[in-house]
Amino acid sequence: MTDPVYLDNAATTPLDPRVLDAMLPHLGTRRGNPSSLHALGNFARDALEEARESVASLVGASPEEILFTSGGTESDNLAVLGLARSATPEKRHVVVSSVEHAAVREAANRLQSEGFEVSPIGVDPDGLVDPAEFAALLRAETALAAVVWANNEVGTVEPVRELAEICAEREIPFHADAVQAAGRVPLDVSAAPVSTLALSGHKLYGPQGAGALYVREGTQLEPLIYGGGQEKSLRSGTQNVAGAVGLGEAARLAREEMDDRVTHERELRERIFAGLDAIPDVRVNGHRESRLSNNVHVTVQGVEAESLVLVLDSLGYAVGSGSACSSGGHKASPVLLAMGLPERDAFSVVRITVGKQNTAEDVDGFLEAFSTAVVQLRELSPLYAG
Numbered sequence: 001m002t003d004p005v006y007l008d009n010a011a012t013t014p015l016d017p018r019v020l021d022a023m024l025p026h027l028g029t030r031r032g033n034p035s036s037l038h039a040l041g042n043f044a045r046d047a048l049e050e051a052r053e054s055v056a057s058l059v060g061a062s063p064e065e066i067l068f069t070s071g072g073t074e075s076d077n078l079a080v081l082g083l084a085r086s087a088t089p090e091k092r093h094v095v096v097s098s099v100e101h102a103a104v105r106e107a108a109n110r111l112q113s114e115g116f117e118v119s120p121i122g123v124d125p126d127g128l129v130d131p132a133e134f135a136a137l138l139r140a141e142t143a144l145a146a147v148v149w150a151n152n153e154v155g156t157v158e159p160v161r162e163l164a165e166i167c168a169e170r171e172i173p174f175h176a177d178a179v180q181a182a183g184r185v186p187l188d189v190s191a192a193p194v195s196t197l198a199l200s201g202h203k204l205y206g207p208q209g210a211g212a213l214y215v216r217e218g219t220q221l222e223p224l225i226y227g228g229g230q231e232k233s234l235r236s237g238t239q240n241v242a243g244a245v246g247l248g249e250a251a252r253l254a255r256e257e258m259d260d261r262v263t264h265e266r267e268l269r270e271r272i273f274a275g276l277d278a279i280p281d282v283r284v285n286g287h288r289e290s291r292l293s294n295n296v297h298v299t300v301q302g303v304e305a306e307s308l309v310l311v312l313d314s315l316g317y318a319v320g321s322g323s324a325c326s327s328g329g330h331k332a333s334p335v336l337l338a339m340g341l342p343e344r345d346a347f348s349v350v351r352i353t354v355g356k357q358n359t360a361e362d363v364d365g366f367l368e369a370f371s372t373a374v375v376q377l378r379e380l381s382p383l384y385a386g
C-alpha cells in the first residue's frame with residue numbers, strides 16, 4: 001500500500017525523526033522516574049527540566065511557568081476550570097468566544113452546570129472576535145475570559161494580545177488556547193499578558209499524549225488531579241518524561257525553524273487557494289489574511305463533506321472534514337454556525353492543512369484529485385444544479 005499524501009496536519013502532524021531520537025533513551029533501558037533520587041531518576045529529571053526550558057522559550061516564558069500535561073484538552077480544562085474555581089465567591093461569570101475548541105467549550109459548559117453564568121462572544125463572518133464587543137461583556141464579577149489564539153477549524157488568528165490587554169487592565173484572568181498557533185504564530189507572553197496558554201505536542205511534529213500549560217507567575221489555579229504533588233501540585237502524577245522530552249525537542253525545532261516553515265506553508269496554501277478559485281461554487285471560510293499559514297478551509301456546494309474526504313482518500317490524499325477533534329454525532333460545527341454559515345452548508349466543508357513535509361507536487365496532485373472528486377460527487381447530487 002502506498003502512503004497517501006498527508007494534508008491533515010491540523011488533526012495531527014507526523015512525528016519528526018529528530019523528536020523520536022530525543023525520546024528513545026527515555027523509552028528504553030535509561031527510563032527513570034524523575035522523583036527518584038538515584039542516577040536514572042536524575043537523568044529523567046534533568047531531561048524533564050531541559051524540556052521545560054525549551055517549551056518556555058517557544059512562548060517567551062520562564063521554565064517555572066510551564067506545567068506538563070497529557071495534551072491540549074487537559075491544558076484547556078485545567079486552565080478554564082482551574083481559573084474559575086479558584087476565583088472569589090462573587091466572581092461567577094465567564095466569557096468565552098463562540099469559536100473555541102471543544103476542550104474550552106465543554107469546560108465552560110461544565111462551569112455553567114456548577115452555577116457560573118457563561119457569556120459567549122460572537123464573531124464576524126470571518127471568525128474574528130471584535131475587541132469592543134469583548135470588552136463590553138466583561139464585568140466586575142467575571143472570573144475569566146477565554147479566546148482561542150488561532151481557530152482549529154477555519155484557521156482564523158484572533159487579536160489575542162489586544163484582548164489579553166483589555167483583561168489585564170481589569171485584572172481579569174485570560175486564557176488562550178494556542179494549540180494550533182504554536183510554531184506558526186509568534187507567541188510571546190511577555191508582550192501578550194495572558195494568564196494561561198495551552199500547547200500540544202502532536203500539532204508541532206511532536207508526540208501525541210504530551211502537552212503543556214503556561215501559567216503566569218502569581219496566577220491562582222485549582223488543580224484537576226490530586227496526588228503526589230508533581231508539577232507544583234497543579235498536575236500530580238508521575239510525569240511522562242519521554243512525551244515531555246519529545247514536546248521540548250519539538251518546541252525547540254519549531255522556534256528555530258518557524259520562519260522557514262511558515263514561508264513554505266504559506267506558499268503551498270496560496271497555491272491551493274489559486275487552484276480552488278478555478279472550481280465553481282467553492283468558498284473559503286475564515287479570514288483570508290489573518291489566518292494560519294497552513295490552513296485552507298472551504299465549503300464545496302453540492303457535495304457532502306464525508307463523501308468528498310473518502311473519495312479523496314481513495315485517490316491517495318488525506319484531508320479533514322472540518323475538525324478531527326470531535327467524535328460526536330453528525331452535527332454542524334458550532335464554529336461555522338457562529339460565523340453565520342447555513343447549517344446545510346456546514347456539512348459541505350473540508351479542511352486542507354499542509355505541513356513542512358509537503359511539496360508543490362503534492363499540492364498540484366491534490367488539486368487535480370479534488371477537481372475530479374468534486375465533479376463526480378456533484379453529478380450524483382440531487383441538490384446541486386451548478
